Amino acid sequence: MQKRWTIKQTDNEEKIKQLAAGLGIDSVLSTLLLNRGVQTFDEAKYFFRPLMEHLHDPFLMADMEKAIDRIDRAIDNNEKILIYGDYDVDGTTSVALVYSFFHKRYKNLEYYIPDRYLEGYGISTKGIDYAAQNDFKLIIALDCGIKSVDKIAYANTLDVDFIICDHHLPADELPAAVALLDPKRPQCDYPYKELSGCGIGFKLIQAYAQKHDIDFEEITCYLDLVAISIACDIVHITGENRVLAHYGLQQINTNPCIGVKALMSVAGKTVPYSISDIVFLIGPRINAAGRIDDAKHAVELLIACHEDDAKAKGILINIKNQERKEHDLTITGDALNMIDNDEILIGRKSTVVYNEGWHKGVIGIVASRLTEKYYRPTIVLTRSNGHVAGSARSVRGFDLYEALCGCSDLLIQFGGHKYAAGLTMMPENVDAFAQRFEEVVSATIPPELLIPEIPIDAELELKQIDPKFFRILQQFAPFGPENMSPVFLTRSVYVKGQAGLVGGQHIKMTIDQPGSPMFDCIAFGQAEHLDNINNGLPFEICYSIEENVWREKRSIQLNIKGIRSPL
Structure with missing residues (x-):
């Protein structure tokens, strides 16, 4: 399929030079920073060195004080609390986080995940009825509820209070909940607007811990769940999310909770995990629980306290993920045939x-x-x-x-x-x-x-890709929306020897450019270019730069996104 290559424009050459000189880095790297809104040494330090103190005060969020006061009253009066969340990754990680935190301190609470097929997305009448019939006085709704005006009004008639923790855009009318925690709502001055649903849940427990003098380390253990939600809900990895994702990845790669550890085991990949690994290996397995069976299985796994229980749940979810893959393969094939014919x-x-x-x-x-x-x-x-x-x-x-x-x-x-x-x-x-x-x-x-677009961050000569360049480039991670892995354009490259196919449709080759070192490359799904690049003529590539590990040997590899003849 034809693709259009678009190169991002950075007009201020003087700023590029100043930032490069101030940081002692290649001008291409300073261009990448400017394109991400990083313009000064201090902003670069903030970008490259995320710190916990960069997290905002949770009480800057509108209604946070009301939310904590209502939770305190519920606990003081021994009221039943229901933790309610959506059935996707963001919802289930949110429920697991908030439930796990409060369950350590208060036992009169349960969680509720609506059935994808019987109740649908968001707050359901069935869920409210379950709360009322079982004497729950407070529902903490996570990753949903900001548009549930009628449902919250119904709950109020049953004397069921709601605290809504959501990150979606509200409608013109807000629901009449006890507290509405959503940075996107009107009259909310919280400095960062792009938190995931689980991120809002984290701010709730951060506020509770802050008010009750609970050590900060007692909430940072849940950052693995926050990182999973950030990755899988495809929110911006900027600002506060970048801090949460950075430390969440550290948690995943060093000391994940038992449930996440079980998921990593059935996924079959050893550490380190990246945001991309979470998206493709962890997220689909959590989602499969609700797609094929019941999303409560995902929560049960993520709140597990015993390794045997987590292992059993992990195996069950992995089986559901295999079923999901089979349905996916069959339906995709049916749809392709339908369209092509x-x-x-x-x-x-x-x-x-x-x-x-x-x-x-x-x-x-x-x-x-x-x-x-x-x-x-x-x-x-x-x-x-x-x-x-x-x-x-x-x-x-x-x-x-x-x-x-x-x-x-x-x-x-x-x-x-x-x-x-x-x-x-x-x-x-x-x-x-x-x-x-x-x-x-x-x-x-x-x-x-x-026409599919390949956004290109900057033009680069292969000789610029030295160990220092790559080391700094790695510090741009974690990658995700608004901070994607940079894509570069290099012109006039040649195949060293002959390019070949692996897996029938992927090109594997070594490329050369006069005056530069050679680099190994992989071009997934681009077999149609094989003859053209093997004809001895120069061509252009756009690519990301990654580390390849083979039998414990590490090397820089170019992941080719596009190949074309010189314009």
Whole structure:
């Protein structure tokens, strides 16, 4: 598939030189810093050396005082407390964190995870009824609730109080909860707005610990869960999240909780773990519990106190993840056949596919795979509880949520954000919706957004990649949204010897550039370039730089993102 290469522009050459001189680094590295908003020596020190003292005072968050006061009153009066969270990674890690912290100090509490298929996302009437019928006076809702105006009003009629800990954008009307902890809500002056749901949960226990003179070390042991939520919920890894992710990764790689340790064991990878490892190895296994069976299994694993229990739960979740993979493979194959054998679907600027027998728990994953394959806004639909439910994914730069707003009269409900959403409709509306969605996308998407983009941070000569350069580059981690692993462009490189294929579709080669050392490279899924790069002519590459470990030998390897002939 054709890809467009776009090089980020940094206009202030003088600032680049000043920062490079002040830090004693290559100008390419100072360019990377400026593109990340780092402009001074002190800001660079903050960026490269995250410290716990960089965390903000939790009481800067609106309603935090109210939340802690209500928890204190519940504990003083021996009221039952219910820790309520969503069924995805962010929700289950949030519940595990808050439940584990308070359960060490107060036993009259339980946790509740709504059923993905029977209750759906967020606060459910069934969950509120369960609380009322079992005499819970306080619900602490995590990673959900900021838009649950009607549900919180219903809870209030049953004398069930809510503390909402959410990180999503609120609607115009806020729910009438005892406390609303959400940095994105109006009149909240909290300095950092991009915390994960579990990050909000961490600020809650940080505030409680601060008020009750509990040692800070007694909450930092939960940072492995926070790092997992940051990685898997794809929030920005900037500011406070960068600090939390940095120390959370340290916790994962040195002293993870028993449940996380069990997940790492079944994932089959030894330390060190990166943000990417969490996304691809830990997150899918936690999610699989709720996609295939019951997300409570994930919480049970993450709060486990005994290694035997954690090991058993880890094995169970791994089995569920294998089932998820099988569903994923089957449904993706069905969808690809459906599209490739339909001239109308092939020619569209959007993809909408429907099969009433597809497993609802994996349609979001399938939507992501189809978006990657055809690179256009994609919706995968299946039958669920008498309705048709769908998961939607978008391409870089296109606002999927706005497109769904243009189809809202055909939907029962929908929600999400620019790049991912969920929706529900009546079965008889499927065809009309597919047609309308195509019309909306065709009318609003610029043609260039239908071509995959490779954002390039800077141009580089291979001779600049020396041990000091790579050592500093590694300190840009942890990588993630708003701080992605840098991608570089190098022109006029040659294959040393012959490039070859591994795994049938991946190119493995050694490249050379006059006056530079040679570098080993891997280019995943780019077999179509093999003949062109083996013809002895120069070509251009864009790539990230990584460390390759083979039989305990470490070397710098270039991970090729794109190959093209000179322009």
